[in-house]
Amino acid sequence: MYVSHLTLHDFRSYAAADVALEPGVTAFIGRNGQGKTNLVEAIDYLSRLASHRVATDAPLIRAGADRAVVRASVVRDGRTAVLEVELNPGKANRARINRSPLPRARELIGLVRTVVFSPEDLTLVKGDPSDRRRFLDDLLVLRTPRLAGVRADYDRVLRQRNSLLKTARMSRGALDTLGVWDAHLARTGAEVLAERLALVDALRPYVGKAYETVARGATRDDADIEYKPSFDLEGRTSRDDLTEALLAEVERRRGDEVDRGISLVGPHRDELLLRLGDLPVKGYASHGESWSFALALRLASYDLLRADGDDPILILDDVFAELDTERRAQLADLVAGAEQVLVTAAVGADVPEALAGVRYLVGGGEVVRE
Numbered sequence: 001m002y003v004s005h006l007t008l009h010d011f012r013s014y015a016a017a018d019v020a021l022e023p024g025v026t027a028f029i030g031r032n033g034q035g036k037t038n039l040v041e042a043i044d045y046l047s048r049l050a051s052h053r054v055a056t057d058a059p060l061i062r063a064g065a066d067r068a069v070v071r072a073s074v075v076r077d078g079r080t081a082v083l084e085v086e087l088n089p090g091k092a093n094r095a096r097i098n099r100s101p102l103p104r105a106r107e108l109i110g111l112v113r114t115v116v117f118s119p120e121d122l123t124l125v126k127g128d129p130s131d132r133r134r135f136l137d138d139l140l141v142l143r144t145p146r147l148a149g150v151r152a153d154y155d156r157v158l159r160q161r162n163s164l165l166k167t168a169r170m171s172r173g174a175l176d177t178l179g180v181w182d183a184h185l186a187r188t189g190a191e192v193l194a195e196r197l198a199l200v201d202a203l204r205p206y207v208g209k210a211y212e213t214v215a216r217g218a219t220r221d222d223a224d225i226e227y228k229p230s231f232d233l234e235g236r237t238s239r240d241d242l243t244e245a246l247l248a249e250v251e252r253r254r255g256d257e258v259d260r261g262i263s264l265v266g267p268h269r270d271e272l273l274l275r276l277g278d279l280p281v282k283g284y285a286s287h288g289e290s291w292s293f294a295l296a297l298r299l300a301s302y303d304l305l306r307a308d309g310d311d312p313i314l315i316l317d318d319v320f321a322e323l324d325t326e327r328r329a330q331l332a333d334l335v336a337g338a339e340q341v342l343v344t345a346a347v348g349a350d351v352p353e354a355l356a357g358v359r360y361l362v363g364g365g366e367v368v369r370e
């Protein structure tokens with residue numbers, strides 16, 4: 001798939017932008033802070049209704065404006081669809097396909113699929129477990145868009161349950177109601193858990209292979225990932241078995257949870273372990289190894305999505321400045337065959353030869369083809 005046209009209104013620094021795109025490589029070149037990342041962020045936003053840079057929508061609306069619009073023509077198997085989202089902070093976003101409104105903006109998710117490489121990726125390795133959980137969930141939703149709803153339900157159940165737990169020590173009524181929320185937590189949590197376990201299984205072989213490619217001298221057995229749940233699942237993987245196990249564990253931890261006023265069991269407490277050889281990556285790996293692992297996770301995601309049968313759009317946001325010449329060339333060779341690659345760089349010379357393609361100069365609010 002590829003985006004053939006991007007239109008922005010009041011998105012980030014752009015009052016208006018209109019950019020024609022082609023399959024193959026397009027690089028956006030311009031000095032720092034000129035709005036290169038803002039362009040690719042808009043396409044990434046369309047794919048997941050979330051940004052790779054911020055957790056809320058407010059910073060995506062141009063300062064002083066009250067809503068933003070991102071519209072893209074997406075070509076897939078020779079057919080074009082126009083996808084549009086209107087961002088209304090504090091209110092529900094509105095989405096349309098070919099100008100027809102969708103009942104829920106969420107239905108747009110996954111129609112464009114992107115994999116973004118960016119300097120923020122280092123947090124996949126060095127950040128909190130929540131960063132790695134988000135990585136898994138974003139990938140889950142891209143592969144199976146209906147899971148966006150399951151994730152949202154789980155978060156809602158968790159919030160409700162946590163607010164009940166905060167009052168449970170004082171209130172008999174709250175304690176009685178908790179049972180209902182235990183069942184919701186177990187049911188939605190088990191679905192998230194089962195999907196994540198299956199995803200990690202599917203992703204593992206690609207991670208080893210990708211690490212071997214990006215880290216000089218490494219073999220495909222060096223890098224590995226493992227899903228670490230908040231309690232021992234004893235080999236259970238099916239949704240029904242996991243629902244039962246979660247419910248039993250929640251009941252077993254009831255005292256702790258009431259004392260601490262917070263939910264201690266469920267996929268919101270899980271971790272994705274990253275390992276190089278016998279050692280965990282976090283706290284042990286060198287800076288270069290950490291970078292290679294982060295790149296490998298993104299490349300593995302790309303390979304997995306591709307194996308599902310559709311080439312996602314690759315976005316390389318500001319990554320070349322972070323890499324030495326050899327690794328730049330390696331990454332460029334790996335991605336050069338993708339159906340569409342969008343690159344941002346402050347210095348044109350940082351973009352490797354293998355990614356010669358269309359170039360746009362970005363500056364002063366303008367995006368001009370070179």
Ligand SMILES: Nc1ncnc2c1ncn2[C@@H]1O[C@H](COP(=O)(O)OP(=O)(O)OP(=O)(O)O)[C@@H](O)[C@H]1O
Pocket residue numbers: 011012013014030031032033034035036037038039058059060061062063318344345346
């Ligand atoms: N909501 C917003 N309203 C107005 N301007 C914004 C908004 N959000 C970001 N900007 C501006 O956009 C600019 C950043 O754009 P962007 O991140 O695309 O830069 P870039 O060209 O990728 O730069 P770099 O090379 O440094 O990564 C900053 O000047 C910032 O002030």
